[in-house]
Amino acid sequence: MRLSRICGKTFCNVLLLAIFMVIFAMVQKVILQSAFTEKTARDISGERVYVRGHISVWTGGRNESVTEHKVVRAWDVTDAHCSANTSLAALPWFAEVGERTQQFLLYRHCRYYPMIFNHPEKCEGDVYLLLVIKSMIPQHRRREAIRKTWGEQKKVNGKKVRLVFLVGAATLGEEHVHHQKLLEYEDRLFGDILQWDFKDTFYNLTLKEVNFLKWFSTYCPNVPFVFKGDDDIFVNVENIVEFLEKNGSNPDLIVGTLLYTSPPVREKNNRYFVPAEMFNETFYPPYLSGGGYLMAGPLTVRLHLASERVDLLPIDDAFVGMCLRVLHVSPKEHSGIKPWGIHEPGKKNELSKNPCFYRDLLMVHRFTPGELLLMWKIMKSDVICSRVKHFG
Ligand SMILES: *[C@@H]1O[C@H](CO)[C@@H](O)[C@H](O)[C@H]1NC(C)=O
Ligand SMILES: *[C@@H]1O[C@H](CO)[C@@H](O)[C@H](O)[C@H]1NC(C)=O
Ligand SMILES: *[C@@H]1O[C@H](CO)[C@@H](O)[C@H](O)[C@H]1NC(C)=O
Numbered sequence: 001m002r003l004s005r006i007c008g009k010t011f012c013n014v015l016l017l018a019i020f021m022v023i024f025a026m027v028q029k030v031i032l033q034s035a036f037t038e039k040t041a042r043d044i045s046g047e048r049v050y051v052r053g054h055i056s057v058w059t060g061g062r063n064e065s066v067t068e069h070k071v072v073r074a075w076d077v078t079d080a081h082c083s084a085n086t087s088l089a090a091l092p093w094f095a096e097v098g099e100r101t102q103q104f105l106l107y108r109h110c111r112y113y114p115m116i117f118n119h120p121e122k123c124e125g126d127v128y129l130l131l132v133i134k135s136m137i138p139q140h141r142r143r144e145a146i147r148k149t150w151g152e153q154k155k156v157n158g159k160k161v162r163l164v165f166l167v168g169a170a171t172l173g174e175e176h177v178h179h180q181k182l183l184e185y186e187d188r189l190f191g192d193i194l195q196w197d198f199k200d201t202f203y204n205l206t207l208k209e210v211n212f213l214k215w216f217s218t219y220c221p222n223v224p225f226v227f228k229g230d231d232d233i234f235v236n237v238e239n240i241v242e243f244l245e246k247n248g249s250n251p252d253l254i255v256g257t258l259l260y261t262s263p264p265v266r267e268k269n270n271r272y273f274v275p276a277e278m279f280n281e282t283f284y285p286p287y288l289s290g291g292g293y294l295m296a297g298p299l300t301v302r303l304h305l306a307s308e309r310v311d312l313l314p315i316d317d318a319f320v321g322m323c324l325r326v327l328h329v330s331p332k333e334h335s336g337i338k339p340w341g342i343h344e345p346g347k348k349n350e351l352s353k354n355p356c357f358y359r360d361l362l363m364v365h366r367f368t369p370g371e372l373l374l375m376w377k378i379m380k381s382d383v384i385c386s387r388v389k390h391f392g
């Protein structure tokens, strides 16, 4: 053999053996690795999961390529059909509660709906704060104003911030196709719409809540903080991050505008009407106004579990209060979260004309898109404010 003339016989054998062993080890590693990821995928019971080997994400001008194996779960609801509970019609009080409440009660047991637009990638990477805004298809100007103002920030004080909008399906048959097409275009441009296939009505807001809680538990279990609010608010993301850096270690953190002894409305024609057959206590448990509140991510995951033990209530924020009660967690007041800003009812709010007022707050409710853009422009200009905080 030619080779034995170049190197000694034993040396060659050892060399070939070594090469063979290295190749064998590499092959084995590949086989083991794929077997492992398949096993991990199957082990997550009940959930449909898939494994992606290579994900590249575009973040702040840098292409961070993540090559390790990741298990990504998927939304497991594919059937939009859920039939009405017709046995309710036999109950004597059912005829008395009015059509809207009847409609709610008939579908009260239907919780989860298929997703039309989903963005599982939203929580990839080390997202610090997820901004979650309840919106409706026709409110595109509000979403646009948010994206151009406080929602444009992708990194605040070195922390990654992400924005998503929660949207249901269009309600009017004729406009359905038209609206849906516009929303599809908007989502293709911005990639920030989470849409579920249920009718987007006031009484269905709680569906937005429970579907979001499930979505967050599925895709974002490691995101430390969530801010959830309406689409007509001003949010000071810097102040939120600053507050969380100081006060974020509490695993039960949930702060906003506290409603302590809020009784259910019993007048049938009121928007907030809830009959005693639906909720028979004198007061709702303490809860935070749904206009905007801030909470810890792990608490959000626990809220999902608790929500499955509570019957749906048409008042979405009071429903969250009932879930918090199940968890024995008390929501807390934060003086930097204001339910009324410019349009404080009944009086002229002098403070609200001063942009410095907003510099020191976490959130203010009730802005038109135009007001939001104007406020943002003033705030970004070189207005000099004293650093006196309006909250502790
Ligand atoms: C990011 O890197 C990956 C892997 O190197 C590459 O396939 C992809 O095209 C890159 N994306 C951008 C936007 O540069
Ligand atoms: C339908 O309504 C009846 C009467 O309230 C109730 O007992 C039953 O559990 C409901 N069914 C479902 C599927 O929720
Ligand atoms: C909520 O959405 C479901 C699914 O689209 C619909 O069947 C139901 O009528 C809606 N409920 C109300 C009260 O609008």
Ligand SMILES: *[C@@H]1O[C@H](CO)[C@@H](O)[C@H](O)[C@H]1NC(C)=O
Pocket (backbone or CB within 6 Å): 246, 247, 255, 332, 333, 334, 392
């Ligand atoms: C923030 O933390 C301080 C000290 O830990 C505490 O006194 C204060 O009540 C907290 N603020 C809120 C709004 O939780």
Ligand SMILES: *[C@@H]1O[C@H](CO)[C@@H](O)[C@H](O)[C@H]1NC(C)=O
Pocket (backbone or CB within 6 Å): 280, 281
């Ligand atoms: C109130 O409702 C709960 C559960 O829905 C029920 O167990 C309880 O008996 C009701 N109380 C009254 C006074 O009707």
